[in-house]
Amino acid sequence: MKLSVKSDYAARAVLGLARAFVTGAARKVEELALEQGIPGNYLVQILLELKTKQLVRSVRGKDGGYLLARPPGQITLGDVMRAMHGEVLDPPALGDPQCPLELREAWARLKAAAEQAADSLDFQTVLEQSGDREKMYYI
Amino acid sequence: MKLSVKSDYAARAVLGLARAFVTGAARKVEELALEQGIPGNYLVQILLELKTKQLVRSVRGKDGGYLLARPPGQITLGDVMRAMHGEVLDPPALGDPQCPLELREAWARLKAAAEQAADSLDFQTVLEQSGDREKMYYI
DNA sequence: GTCGCTCTTCACGGAAAGCTTCACGGCCCG
DNA sequence: CGGGCCGTGAAGCTTTCCGTGAAGAGCGAC
Numbered sequence: 001m002k003l004s005v006k007s008d009y010a011a012r013a014v015l016g017l018a019r020a021f022v023t024g025a026a027r028k029v030e031e032l033a034l035e036q037g038i039p040g041n042y043l044v045q046i047l048l049e050l051k052t053k054q055l056v057r058s059v060r061g062k063d064g065g066y067l068l069a070r071p072p073g074q075i076t077l078g079d080v081m082r083a084m085h086g087e088v089l090d091p092p093a094l095g096d097p098q099c100p101l102e103l104r105e106a107w108a109r110l111k112a113a114a115e116q117a118a119d120s121l122d123f124q125t126v127l128e129q130s131g132d133r134e135k136m137y138y139i
Numbered sequence: 140m141k142l143s144v145k146s147d148y149a150a151r152a153v154l155g156l157a158r159a160f161v162t163g164a165a166r167k168v169e170e171l172a173l174e175q176g177i178p179g180n181y182l183v184q185i186l187l188e189l190k191t192k193q194l195v196r197s198v199r200g201k202d203g204g205y206l207l208a209r210p211p212g213q214i215t216l217g218d219v220m221r222a223m224h225g226e227v228l229d230p231p232a233l234g235d236p237q238c239p240l241e242l243r244e245a246w247a248r249l250k251a252a253a254e255q256a257a258d259s260l261d262f263q264t265v266l267e268q269s270g271d272r273e274k275m276y277y278i
Numbered sequence: 279g280t281c282g283c284t285c286t287t288c289a290c291g292g293a294a295a296g297c298t299t300c301a302c303g304g305c306c307c308g
Numbered sequence: 309c310g311g312g313c314c315g316t317g318a319a320g321c322t323t324t325c326c327g328t329g330a331a332g333a334g335c336g337a338c
């Protein structure tokens with residue numbers, strides 16, 4: 001099942017903001033877009049949705065832009081996916097009474113597994129993985 | 140992320156065939172379609188794809204129809220999803236060199252988790268769950 | 279206060295995929 | 309040889325995805 005690029009773009013944007021989180025400065029949309037290879041006007045919509053879901057916040061005017069609403073450790077891949085698509089994984093069978101109950105339970109398990117995995121991947125950890133990689137070069 | 144109904148339909152069809160597996164008889168497409176609430180002409184295409192992926196086989200002519208190619212215990216939800224969509228879960232980031240490496244690793248983990256979960260759900264187990272439920276009614 | 283910078287909002291549109299249906303040809307059995 | 313069933317391809321319709329554009333509104337600088 002192919003995922004949409006939207007959640008991918010969103011995750012990249014959050015990662016970009018996570019890197020700047022310690023500085024406390026806001027990052028501009030166009031700057032993020034160029035850095036991450038995302039169409040600027042599309043990224044605008046994505047950030048807007050992330051904002052309504054309280055994952056990021058915005059600052060207007062000069063030196064404005066976007067920044068994370070919480071520390072990177074408190075934002076997970078699951079949060080981002082839910083912000084974009086409502087659910088991490090949503091099997092249509094769960095809402096269809098015609099689907100045999102035992103099969104619906106199987107889909108529910110798959111959904112739970114994906115959700116659990118996505119919720120255990122937070123952006124602080126992702127950042128630290130890149131840090132670990134850099135350290136290795138010093139050896 | 141919403142899944143398509145296609146893999147849902149496919150799973151229902153496989154479950155219907157799994158129930159009839161012990162009898163060794165082939166089930167007709169239209170029969171399965173009515174029982175599972177699937178558009179008949181669409182189910183034909185699905186079964187055709189399942190057949191090319193060697194999950195089911197067909198018998199032509201009178202008393203023809205479809206049956207499982209292997210025992211229900213050797214067919215998993217992962218098999219069905221891969222037959223329909225190529226992958227259980229396919230994040231576009233994995234094929235995009237512009238995506239930061241550490242983020243791609245996070246997507247890869249999510250994918251692996253979903254795959255592992257889907258592959259551990261086989262149809263024999265699903266059948267037995269419905270059996271367990273029936274037993275409970277006898278208490 | 280006005281000007282430039284930035285986010286905000288809304289609307290549009292092409293492209294692709296998903297879902298469904300139709301039509302016709304081929305195989306098997308009585 | 310004829311009826312029932314699978315095999316195959318193609319054609320619509322609908323919805324979602326992806327991306328673009330332009331006009332409106334808050335903030336700071338001067």
